[in-house]
Amino acid sequence: MAQVDTAEIGLGGAGRRDSGAGTWRAGVRRLIRAGSRPGPWKRGPVLAALALLLGLLMLLHAKITDYGGVGSLVETFLPWFGLFVPVLLAGALWRRSASAVVALLLPVMAWLSLFGGLLGDKSHPGGDLTVVSHNVGADNSDPAGTARDLAASGAEVLALEEITSQARGTYEKELAKAYPYHSVQGTVGLWSKLPLSDTRPVDIKQDVGPLGDSKSADVKLPYNRALRTTVATDQGPLTVYVAHLGSVRVNPRAGFWTDSRDRNAQALGEAIAAEQNKRVVLLGDLNGTTDDRAFDAITSQLDSAQDEAGDGFGFSYPAKFPMVRIDQILVRGVKPESSWLLPATGSDHLPVAAGISW
Template sequence: MARRPTRHTPDTDRTAPPRGARPSKLGPLSAWFRPWRTRDTVVAGLAAGISALLLCHRLLPNPMGIGTLVDSFAPWLGVAVPLVALPALLGRCRAAVLLLVPALIWALVFGTAVPPNGRNEAGGVKVVTQNLYASNSEPKATLGDLSRTGADLVGLQEITSRTRSVATEALRESHPHHVAVGTVGLWSRYRLSDVRAVDLGLGWTRAVRAVAHAPHGKIAVYVAHLPSLRPDLVEQRDRGLRKLATAVAGETVEDVVLLGDLNTATTDRALRSLTRRLPNVAGEVTAGFGFTWPDTFPAVRLDHVLSRGVRVADAEVVDTRGSDHRAVRATLSG
């Protein structure tokens, strides 16, 4: 008798469910209920790491200023959430839901800075601080932009002998009173007195103090420029912050304002040594994050208006031409 030929089953039959098995009621969602995989562990670890950095970045060790750099760019840690979430969702990782934790933490810590304050009060004493930039090729344009803010007190940092002369000439009519020491200066509508340099322990003068005789009373005005936010200069910068804090702590005038490029971010742990003496109210009422550097795409706020004894009615970041920093303007009232 002839042998009956063997019947071959198509490959698709080999993966077919057993006869009588019921199809999954979850359909496409069944992929989310697979056993825990390596990629889930990785995503869960990243979610935990981002959350820890958002909450505890100021506790990181600070060798060579590494902790300071993380502090300075802490708001940008939130970008890591969508960067991790996208591939996690595409890969149907169950752990993707854990990324909601760092997203919520970011919203609670930094989200309150996003809505604009919507205020711009008239009256009071208007102040503005600007790093004029030593290599500024159009200082007249920068000063023109500052004049249009209507500021009564203009604090400038990183001035040179050339830009000092330009500033004096450009602001002669509107701000006839001025003082410049080293690379910082103050131009004022009001009479200035009791001028003195402030020692920041840097070996050269980068801070000045003067009393402005404003209509509502005296204001002690400090203008300062601290060393750059570089790992090799962090120690010098921190020393300068401590020296400034000591100076303003001993200030005898009740109303005090500091206009400066402090090269210290609002989120930097080191700034606390100074804001304990001079609260950063202007930073709190500034619309958005208030980043000032670099000018083309601000990523961090290095420029500040700190004050005590006066109410900060409003504040804003001002885009100016010629400098690599944006300016910060604020209105102070008694």
Template sequence: MMVDARHAIHTDAPAKTAWQRGRLLALGSVVVAVLLVAHEFVPNRWGNLGSLVQSFLPWLGLAVPLGILAALLRRSALAVLAVLLPLAAWIWVFLPQVRPADPAPGDLTVVEHNVSDTNTDVAGTAEVLLAAEPDIVTLTEVSEETAEQYTEAFGEALPHHETQGTVGVWSKYPLKGAKAVDIRPEGVDATWDRCLRVVIQREGASVALFVAHLPSVRFGRGGFETELRNASALQLADAVNAEKNETVIVAGDLNAVLADDAIAPLTNLVTAPTTGFEFTYPESFPVVQIDHVLARGATVTETRTLPSTGSDHLPLLAHIDTPWS
């Protein structure tokens, strides 16, 4: 039996308008905006999701250009409008860091560097660090052999030095009171030795310096595995909190960004510059700053990265305004 075409059922749906297309894209923009402004409320359940989001928080800004491109391809006015939300959120969170600043130079220059235990170019690394004319150099991942080589390479520019395990400090000024600080997480072997406390002396005044290398974080079966680092950061925080010297500097590879609330027991005790993005790792394409110079009773006025060495980290230079000035 034939059906008259005039009575056929029309099944074609009407075409969506520019305001109806791209709803999923718009939802994605809303989610990114919420993560940016409320990242501290992301729980550290489900594989330490909160730490993971906070570690790469600035990179959520990539959702803006990618969202615009996807919205144009989808021809969605709704998605284009929604992209304004993560744009506004990113500006709200990071405007202080991108705002131009003219920081004071400070009276103490500290260079911190994870030199990498596979870095064989000691002379070249020392040359890069000395070019910044530092008063203090703190190194992590040094061995007994390379520590001696760095001492020779720094020479008369930094004649005072102390090492402890795999960390060390080389200084223009005299050092005293060097001692190991136990920041081992529970269950870690006693040969794990990654923190040194020493006092820098100048003009009758003193500054306590902690050089530390916290445990690495990994992506594993449990997600973003940070438990060992978090435990070590808590022990370092206890040591800093117990320090009687009013002026304290903490330098080292913390294997964490300062926005990570998991290390808040430490970062709540010290301050850092609020401008710029000084990503230090990995050296080939830095995406996070896990190397830091922080202070209590002094002001870190500026930080910036130095040229690459044979390490997988970039060196970090910090100018500090101390009570000496």
């Protein structure tokens, strides 16, 4: 018979027992690690906090201090804060954080409450009158082409802002055939297919910014930047205001400087408040969005055609990559049926248009 090495048997048994004990200890360690690892509701606390802050910022944007123009800056680009939502969502999914995903409901609901109504097409066919407003640009190298493009829109009422003394004659010549009635007051003008009356400049207290105007040195803009007129329509008189409010400056010394624009907005709001005609249209480059608190004196009296009857956000500036809508058509006593953008011209702004009815 073959002899069995008892020592070898003993060692083999001990090895198996040691192996079993090691496996047991490894299992215990895994259980301890699993128990100490935060669950999905405890993961990503920073992401959850950022999501809540984003939602509160959008909900309480009107409470943000306007020192240094911070409040106006936030409200100007407020729609774009929605882009942080997918970024935070990607982080929450990567961290498998249920708390961060739930926290994201606040900014999503806040953004939808503010801008969800702009996502659909609210336009209706028809309209009694088409109005167009365009900042033609002081540095526009093709005013004649710009005038022809605007005339081709077929608008009955056409407002131009930032008309230089050098280009004024060109606009008057090119638009004369389509628009027999017109008035230019300083840097703003109105061309109409319908008779105009009671036309006058509006003092909006325009002044120079703390660091001067950023326009080209060889371009000189006259003082007046607003006018008021009455358009004779088949449905009765329509008061039209054309305005180009003060510029906004962003620089290290002055910060987000809006003082001139804000004073202009307040003065224009006072002029509109004193207007006797119930039917009013404001056309112009306001150098700000209707979400900006600086325009409360205006937006408390007039409705935005884009908000009421537009398709999307209608961003008009800058023309090459529109990010904000600072060119506005606001109304009172008439109904916006549609609002849209016209193709780019030689300006750094896009023209804005609206169809209105009685």
